[in-house]
Amino acid sequence: MGSPLVLASGSEIRAQLLRNAGLDPQIFPARIDEDMVRESLLAESAPPRDIADTLAEMKALKVSDKTPGALVLGCDQVLDHQGTLFTKADTLEQARDQLQRLRGSRHMLLSAAVICRDGKPLWRHVGQVRLYMRDFSDAYLDAYLDRNWNSVRHAVGCYKLEEEGVRLFHRIEGDYFNVLGLPLLELLSHLALIGEIDG
Numbered sequence: 001m002g003s004p005l006v007l008a009s010g011s012e013i014r015a016q017l018l019r020n021a022g023l024d025p026q027i028f029p030a031r032i033d034e035d036m037v038r039e040s041l042l043a044e045s046a047p048p049r050d051i052a053d054t055l056a057e058m059k060a061l062k063v064s065d066k067t068p069g070a071l072v073l074g075c076d077q078v079l080d081h082q083g084t085l086f087t088k089a090d091t092l093e094q095a096r097d098q099l100q101r102l103r104g105s106r107h108m109l110l111s112a113a114v115i116c117r118d119g120k121p122l123w124r125h126v127g128q129v130r131l132y133m134r135d136f137s138d139a140y141l142d143a144y145l146d147r148n149w150n151s152v153r154h155a156v157g158c159y160k161l162e163e164e165g166v167r168l169f170h171r172i173e174g175d176y177f178n179v180l181g182l183p184l185l186e187l188l189s190h191l192a193l194i195g196e197i198d199g
């Protein structure tokens with residue numbers, strides 16, 4: 001790695017994906033009021049893609065100011081279900097409600113990533129995945145949440161594709177990493193292209 005890489009995220013899976021790829025990011029979560037930013041953008045009818053991109057950039061910029069010279073990666077993932085934005089469920093009841101609304105239909109995950117250095121955006125990408133959820137029963141949903149709530153409470157959509165969440169779907173169009181929250185392939189290709197990683 002050329003310049004130091006800083007991950008402006010508290011997301012365990014994003015850090016793990018980068019480490020599994022052989023990178024060693026410094027973890028420096030950005031402390032921004034995502035709900036406030038999201039609500040103000042929604043009030044301006046900003047599309048989900050722009051909301052994810054704006055939040056990712058804000059996280060990267062905020063940390064970039066504190067880490068001179070470093071490449072700072074900010075990320076954000078939003079779920080778009082027929083024009084409605086879903087955020088992480090705060091309670092098991094909210095998770096049940098969300099999954100009952102998502103089942104039997106299609107939704108999109110938008111995973112935005114922005115790289116900044118010294119307060120300037122250098123690269124950005126929004127990965128998009130279409131996910132088709134099975135029309136599973138309430139009985140399965142309750143059992144699923146009993147088994148998985150403590151894990152999936154930190155995930156947009158209340159599922160982790162690498163865990164039991166995969167059983168919720170009958171089709172997924174897009175790449176696995178974008179579901180997990182990071183356009184990893186595009187990110188690594190860019191870092192290699194600019195000589196920040198070998199490849």
Ligand SMILES: Nc1nc2c(ncn2[C@H]2C[C@H](O)[C@@H](COP(=O)(O)OP(=O)(O)OP(=O)(O)O)O2)c(=O)[nH]1
Nearest residue numbers: 009010011013076077154155156160161179180181
């Ligand atoms: N392990 C796993 N995590 C997932 C999956 N789908 C979504 N997630 C996680 C990735 C992110 O940590 C989280 C998306 O929420 P955000 O983009 O707001 O990130 P988060 O609040 O976790 O951290 P950050 O805002 O970046 O500090 O959901 C999945 O299939 N597997």
